[in-house]
Every structure is written in structure tokens, then in C-alpha cells.
Amino acid sequence: MQNAPPQAAPPQDARPTAFTFRVDAADGHARTGAITMPRGTIRTPAFMPVGTAATVKAMYPEQVRDLGADVVLGNTYHLMLRPGPERMARLGGLHRFMLWDGPILTDSGGFQVMSLSSLRKLDEQGVTFRSHVDGTAHHMSPERSIEIQGLLGSDIQMQLDECVRLPAEPEAIARAMQLSRRWAERCRVAFGEQPGKALFGIVQGGDVPALRVESARALVDLDLKGYAIGGLAVGEPQAVMLAMIEAVEPHLPRAKPRYLMGVGTPDDLLRSVERGIDMFDCVMPTRAGRHGLAYTRHGRVNLRNARHAEDARPLDPSSACPASRDYSRAYLHHLVRSDEILGMMLLTWSNLAYYQELMAGMRAAIRAGRLADFAGETRETWARAEAERTARG
Amino acid sequence: MQNAPPQAAPPQDARPTAFTFRVDAADGHARTGAITMPRGTIRTPAFMPVGTAATVKAMYPEQVRDLGADVVLGNTYHLMLRPGPERMARLGGLHRFMLWDGPILTDSGGFQVMSLSSLRKLDEQGVTFRSHVDGTAHHMSPERSIEIQGLLGSDIQMQLDECVRLPAEPEAIARAMQLSRRWAERCRVAFGEQPGKALFGIVQGGDVPALRVESARALVDLDLKGYAIGGLAVGEPQAVMLAMIEAVEPHLPRAKPRYLMGVGTPDDLLRSVERGIDMFDCVMPTRAGRHGLAYTRHGRVNLRNARHAEDARPLDPSSACPASRDYSRAYLHHLVRSDEILGMMLLTWSNLAYYQELMAGMRAAIRAGRLADFAGETRETWARAEAERTARG
Numbered sequence: 001m002q003n004a005p006p007q008a009a010p011p012q013d014a015r016p017t018a019f020t021f022r023v024d025a026a027d028g029h030a031r032t033g034a035i036t037m038p039r040g041t042i043r044t045p046a047f048m049p050v051g052t053a054a055t056v057k058a059m060y061p062e063q064v065r066d067l068g069a070d071v072v073l074g075n076t077y078h079l080m081l082r083p084g085p086e087r088m089a090r091l092g093g094l095h096r097f098m099l100w101d102g103p104i105l106t107d108s109g110g111f112q113v114m115s116l117s118s119l120r121k122l123d124e125q126g127v128t129f130r131s132h133v134d135g136t137a138h139h140m141s142p143e144r145s146i147e148i149q150g151l152l153g154s155d156i157q158m159q160l161d162e163c164v165r166l167p168a169e170p171e172a173i174a175r176a177m178q179l180s181r182r183w184a185e186r187c188r189v190a191f192g193e194q195p196g197k198a199l200f201g202i203v204q205g206g207d208v209p210a211l212r213v214e215s216a217r218a219l220v221d222l223d224l225k226g227y228a229i230g231g232l233a234v235g236e237p238q239a240v241m242l243a244m245i246e247a248v249e250p251h252l253p254r255a256k257p258r259y260l261m262g263v264g265t266p267d268d269l270l271r272s273v274e275r276g277i278d279m280f281d282c283v284m285p286t287r288a289g290r291h292g293l294a295y296t297r298h299g300r301v302n303l304r305n306a307r308h309a310e311d312a313r314p315l316d317p318s319s320a321c322p323a324s325r326d327y328s329r330a331y332l333h334h335l336v337r338s339d340e341i342l343g344m345m346l347l348t349w350s351n352l353a354y355y356q357e358l359m360a361g362m363r364a365a366i367r368a369g370r371l372a373d374f375a376g377e378t379r380e381t382w383a384r385a386e387a388e389r390t391a392r393g
Numbered sequence: 394m395q396n397a398p399p400q401a402a403p404p405q406d407a408r409p410t411a412f413t414f415r416v417d418a419a420d421g422h423a424r425t426g427a428i429t430m431p432r433g434t435i436r437t438p439a440f441m442p443v444g445t446a447a448t449v450k451a452m453y454p455e456q457v458r459d460l461g462a463d464v465v466l467g468n469t470y471h472l473m474l475r476p477g478p479e480r481m482a483r484l485g486g487l488h489r490f491m492l493w494d495g496p497i498l499t500d501s502g503g504f505q506v507m508s509l510s511s512l513r514k515l516d517e518q519g520v521t522f523r524s525h526v527d528g529t530a531h532h533m534s535p536e537r538s539i540e541i542q543g544l545l546g547s548d549i550q551m552q553l554d555e556c557v558r559l560p561a562e563p564e565a566i567a568r569a570m571q572l573s574r575r576w577a578e579r580c581r582v583a584f585g586e587q588p589g590k591a592l593f594g595i596v597q598g599g600d601v602p603a604l605r606v607e608s609a610r611a612l613v614d615l616d617l618k619g620y621a622i623g624g625l626a627v628g629e630p631q632a633v634m635l636a637m638i639e640a641v642e643p644h645l646p647r648a649k650p651r652y653l654m655g656v657g658t659p660d661d662l663l664r665s666v667e668r669g670i671d672m673f674d675c676v677m678p679t680r681a682g683r684h685g686l687a688y689t690r691h692g693r694v695n696l697r698n699a700r701h702a703e704d705a706r707p708l709d710p711s712s713a714c715p716a717s718r719d720y721s722r723a724y725l726h727h728l729v730r731s732d733e734i735l736g737m738m739l740l741t742w743s744n745l746a747y748y749q750e751l752m753a754g755m756r757a758a759i760r761a762g763r764l765a766d767f768a769g770e771t772r773e774t775w776a777r778a779e780a781e782r783t784a785r786g
Contacts, residue, residue, distance in 0.1 A: 053733060057735070058735055090703060091705055096721075098724065099720060329445070334490075338446045338475060341451040
């Protein structure tokens with residue numbers, strides 16, 4: 001089904017029964033289109049807000065939807081520890097739990113097992129670890145990861161992989177890539193046939209182009225519904241990340257969505273879409289919003305800075321988001337300095353609004369065949385605002 | 394102007410220029426009516442959400458308005474320290490700062506100087522103290538308190554008073570009451586004539602009825618626009634608080650609003666309205682909401698409790714508030730246990746919704762002459778739910 005040719009959007013009353021991806025327009029390597037599936041349509045390129053523990057932090061689900069987010073991400077590691085996958089299933093699944101009826105993508109849990117848990121032991125079978133919440137012991141195999149994602153009710157599920165922090169020795173990178181490849185095969189068997197849902201493979205290979213290509217080719221042989229590029233944005237320079245995308249992209253099928261995991265800054269998004277990426281997730285807009293940092297059409301604004309204390313201007317008077325348009329920087333500064341929850345709420349809202357606005361801008365530009373112009377104008381606006389801020393001290 | 398007889402509500406296009414209070418209906422000692430002033434109408438009995446530092450914590454101002462709150466409270470102590478009254482005035486005042494265009498009542502700052510600051514020195518002139526934020530030294534006199542409340546742009550201003558914690562010696566209570574009385578006179582002079590705004594006096598006298606009556610009589614002689622009862626809900630039993638209201642009420646003019654400061658639980662509100670109180674403020678619904686505690690039509694629910702972990706029911710399916718009606722207790726439990734901001738947002742929202750619903754219920758009941766029935770039904774519903782919870786363990 002995922003190999004069907006691009007098709008027109010189904011009529012409103014006919015809910016699609018299968019996961020499909022279509023490309024509507026391309027501009028260089030960039031493309032715009034849509035994933036359709038029973039729970040809804042994801043316009044691509046898409047930014048997926050991160051809903052770690054069944055909540056996009058400091059946001060009502062209704063607001064996330066209203067900003068134009070078509071899909072949110074849930075973290076399997078967090079949800080398996082609390083409230084637990086079996087409990088979540090008894091409660092009707094993650095969608096009903098968090099009142100999000102659109103598509104949900106879940107990661108495999110592997111990345112956060114590595115970064116958050118203690119006493120990890122990894123072997124061919126999987127990984128054993130202790131919960132960072134209560135110290136309980138858990139085992140995660142490729143099969144259990146898929147089982148958990150199924151219990152959560154995830155629409156787009158990710159294979160279990162091993163992600164190596166960079167810099168690392170090529171031998172360690174190769175070993176983790178080969179293990180991830182074998183785990184992809186086991187996840188594919190465990191996932192089976194689920195026409196309305198999707199299992200994505202994850203290209204590993206660190207900063208070694210040859211390993212990246214080998215990983216991509218092996219995954220494409222498994223004929224999965226989508227392909228992610230993992231193990232980036234883990235400390236390497238942007239240039240390395242972009243080089244890895246460029247190495248992998250020619251080996252990924254044009255008819256399948258491509259997802260760059262855990263990326264990134266607005267500039268990362270622009271440059272990655274230009275290189276053919278269709279999907280992103282990142283905690284940056286939500287985390288930054290909780291720490292007084294705004295991403296705007298005019299670049300990054302640190303509201304903690306004393307220069308904003310009497311600035312009556314909003315973050316962006318032309319924004320459609322009330323948080324960016326209606327509240328003064330002086331007020332946001334006050335809320336941030338006073339550790340007020342409303343400060344986190346407003347800046348998270350404003351940041352997610354800007355991220356969605358940027359994605360919508362890219363989709364329209366690709367459709368109009370002017371992505372390069374759009375990217376240039378966007379970067380120029382950031383740079384001009386940055387220069388003004390520097391000049392003012 | 395504040396002595397004008399009760400009048401009909403002005404037409405929508407004619408903004409009132411004066412502060413007026415009218416009683417539309419009475420039921421026993423309870424009454425319902427409205428305060429009208431240039432910034433809007435306050436339906437009484439009214440509960441005022443507390444917006445300590447220019448924000449009702451974890452709420453967008455639009456939500457507070459939509460719940461039916463006609464007025465919010467701002468804390469002079471917090472706002473004088475951050476962002477500072479002169480800065481607030483340069484930014485256009487508190488209303489513009491926090492995007493609240495309805496009436497705002499500010500306290501005098503005195504209560505929180507006593508409870509939050511360090512190195513206090515109190516004499517006839519006022520109180521000298523150090524900020525709990527940055528240790529800077531400040532002086533607050535009755536005149537400076539009124540000046541600050543004016544700079545904030547407050548619509549209903551409170552006299553500076555000295556509030557004694559109970560239990561206390563009658564001599565200490567009498568001394569503080571007399572000082573508060575003299576400060577009321579100085580505040581009245583400092584406030585001058587401001588037809589669209591109001592200065593309220595504060596009845597003190599601790600738990601000594603004779604001192605309460607003396608305080609009330611002295612303040613009534615000053616012909617202020619409203620009278621508060623202060624120094625209660627500071628640790629004394631509810632019966633003492635109610636006895637003090639009963640002692641004071643006959644001495645307060647029927648044509649002026651009566652405001653019970655810092656109160657209280659839903660049951661406190663019911664019993665105080667039955668005794669003739671028109672206005673309340675309390676941090677309880679907002680603070681409880683940040684600590685996992687819900688106030689509902691069916692009593693208090695502690696969402697932290699493990700019994701809610703798989704409870705798919707919402708807090709109150711009949712509520713008009715999405716937070717009470719749409720989210721499961723299991724989800725709220727998960728958010729509270731995970732220290733998620735959304736948990737605080739939803740429970741604060743739900744609690745304020747219930748408080749406003751309770752006030753609206755009391756206003757309608759007074760109008761219908763059935764407040765006693767309403768109070769009885771309300772308490773019975775709380776008690777029945779409490780008994781069920783106890784039975785279930």
C-alpha cells in the first residue's frame with residue numbers, strides 16, 4: 001500500500017484505512033506532500049511537537065492542534081515507566097489519555113534508555129536498565145519496544161536502535177549500526193502487517209558516510225513505510241549533520257517519508273528541508289520556552305535579559321499567535337524573572353507557533369518553487385535582527 | 394457618589410464614570426447585586442482570583458475572564474518589588490501589563506510585608522522592611538501604599554493596616570486595630586477624590602468582638618466606599634471567623650460592599666455569604682491546583698492519591714469547564730505525579746471554574762430567595778461524595 005502512486009486527498013467523509021505518503025511538489029531536493037492515515041493527515045515537511053510524558057509541556061492539546069501541528073511525538077521510555085503501557089492500554093491508549101485524536105509518533109525508547117536510565121546492560125537481545133523514576137528494573141528488546149508502542153496505540157512506531165554519542169570510534173559506530181540493522185529486522189517481524197499504521201527504520205552510522213549508506217541500503221531492503229535518520233544532533237557540528245543527510249538521501253526511496261530525529265534549530269530545519277527531509281521532532285521550542293528563550297521571525301530573544309524590562313513591544317506584532325502578538329516583552333521578562341508558570345506557557349506557545357509558521361512557510365515555498373528565496377529571506381531577517389540587537393548592546 | 398441610591402445597570406454603550414454599588418435582592422443577611430465602575434461590573438457576591446505577581450498563576454487572562462471572574466486581585470507587596478510601581482506606571486499600568494481590562498483590586502502590601510519580608514520595623518509612620526527577592530530596603534507608609542496602588546492603576550485600593558496573627562493578646566490586637574484606624578484616615582486623605590475608583594477600609598480587632606465593633610464604627614465614620622474584614626483566616630477556627638463576621642455585619646452600612654479578605658474554602662464562602670459578605674479573595678483554588686488538589690461540586694479530590702491511577706472518569710462530567718469535564722482523573726493523576734505543568738494548569742482552571750460556579754449559584758439562589766436550600770444541597774453533595782470516598786477507602 002505504501003508503494004501506491006501519489007493520490008488526491010480523500011473526501012472528508014471517507015476516512016483512509018491505510019498509511020500512505022504522497023509528494024505534491026518538489027523544489028531541488030526538498031519536497032512537500034502529505035502522509036494520510038486513519039487518524040488524520042500530516043502535511044510535510046512537518047514539525048512534531050514533543051509530548052514526552054503524554055503532554056506537550058505547558059500546552060493544552062487544543063492549542064497544539066490550533067497552531068497547525070498535525071502529529072505529536074510521545075516518548076516510549078517515559079510512558080513505559082509512568083503510567084506504564086498495560087495501564088495505558090486499559091485506559092484506552094495514549095490518544096484518549098492525552099486528548100489528542102490526531103496521529104502520534106512514538107520513539108522506540110532506546111535513545112532515552114541510553115541517556116536517562118542507570119545500570120544499563122546492552123547485548124544482542126536488547127537492553128536491561130533501571131528506571132530513573134523509581135529504580136525498578138526493566139528489559140527492552142526490539143519485540144518489547146514494538147509491543148509497548150502498540151499498547152500505547154502509536155500510529156507511527158520506531159524500531160529499537162542503538163544511538164552512539166559523537167565523537168566515537170568508527171568500530172563502535174559500525175557495531176551499533178549493525179546491531180540496529182538486526183533489530184530493525186526483528187521489529188519488522190514483531191510489527192507485522194498493520195495497514196493503518198507505520199513502522200519506520202532508523203539509519204545509523206554516526207559521522208561515517210560509508211556506514212550511513214550501508215545502514216540506509218540495508219533498511220531499504222526491508223521495505224519499511226518510512227525512514228528516519230538517527231544519531232545526529234548529538235553534539236556534532238551542523239556541517240557534519242548536513243553532510244550525513246546528503247550522504248544518505250540519495251539512497252532513500254523518494255516515495256517514502258524521511259524523518260530527521262531530534263532536530264533542531266530553525267536554521268537546522270531550513271537546511272534539512274532543503275536536503276530532502278520531511279519530518280522533524282525536537283524539544284528545543286518547548287524546552288527553550290520554559291527557560292525564557294523565544295524563537296521568533298526575528299531570531300532568538302532571551303527574555304531574561306534586562307534590556308527587555310521596559311520594552312512594551314510584543315515579540316512579533318505580525319504573528320497570529322496571541323502569545324507572540326499581544327503580550328509585551330516587559331511582561332514576559334517579568335514573568336520569566338519571577339519564575340511564573342504563565343511565562344513558560346506563553347513562551348512555549350509562541351515558540352511552537354513560530355516553528356509551525358516556519359514549516360507552513362517552507363511548504364508554501366516548495367509548492368511555489370521558491371524555497372531558496374524563502375530560505376534566504378528568512379535567514380536575512382534573522383541576521384538583520386541579530387545585528388540590531390548586537391548594535392544596541 | 395457612593396451614596397447614590399441603587400440604580401439600574403447602565404446601557405452597554407454608556408460607560409459609568411463612578412464607582413457605585415447596588416443591592417438587587419436579599420435573602421436573610423445575604424445579598425446579591427453589582428459594583429459598577431468605569432472598567433466594568435462586578436457581580437456580587439464575587440470571588441476574586443488572586444493574581445499575585447501580575448498573573449493568576451498558570452492561567453491565561455482570557456481563561457480567567459471566560460470563567461466569569463469580573464475582577465482580579467493584585468498584590469502590592471509583590472508588584473512594588475518586581476517590576477516596581479514606577480516602572481509599571483511607565484508601562485501603562487497593571488491592566489495593560491497583564492492584559493486584564495476589567496477591574497483590579499489591590500491589597501495595601503501590609504499583610505505580605507508582615508508575612509514575607511525580613512527585618513521589619515513598624516512604627517506610627519509605617520513599616521520598614523527588606524525585600525525577600527533581593528534584600529533591598531523599603532519603606533511603606535499609608536501614603537506610599539496609596540501612591541503605589543495609584544501607580545499600578547488599581548481600581549479598588551485597600552488601606553494600609555496591621556494584621557495580627559491569632560492567637561494574640563487583646564492588648565496587642567487593640568494596639569494594631571487603633572494603628573490601622575489611624576492609618577485608614579491617612580489613606581483616605583492620600584486617596585482624595587477619585588470618583589471612578591474606590592478606597593476600602595479594613596476592620597481589624599482579631600477575635601475580640603468589642604474591638605471589631607469599635608473598628609467598624611470608626612471606619613464607617615470615614616464614609617469609605619467599601620469595608621473589608623481583615624485579620625481572619627489566619628489560623629483561627631471557622632466558628633471564630635463566622636462569629637467575627639456576625640459581630641461586625643450589623644455595624645456596616647447596607648449600601649456599601651463588604652469584603653472578607655483571604656477567605657476561603659467553598660464552605661467558608663457559603664457561610665460567609667449567608668452572613669452578608671459580598672466579596673472574597675483567596676489563593677486556595679490556585680495554590681491547591683498547583684499541588685494536585687481539586688475543589689469540585691463533589692468535594693475535595695486529591696489527584697495525587699493512587700486510587701485515581703486507572704479512573705477514567707473526569708472530575709465533573711456536568712461542568713462547563715473543559716479541565717473538569719474532558720480529562721480523566723487517571724490523566725490528571727499521571728500529570729500530578731509527573732510534576733507536569735499541564736497538571737497545574739488543568740487543576741487551577743478546574744478549581745477556579747468551580748469557585749466561580751459556586752458564586753454564580755449563590756447569586757441565583759439569593760435572587761430566588763432560596764439560599765438556605767442551595768447551601769443545604771451543596772453541603773449535602775459534598776458530604777455524600779466524601780462518604781463514598783471514605784467507604785471506598
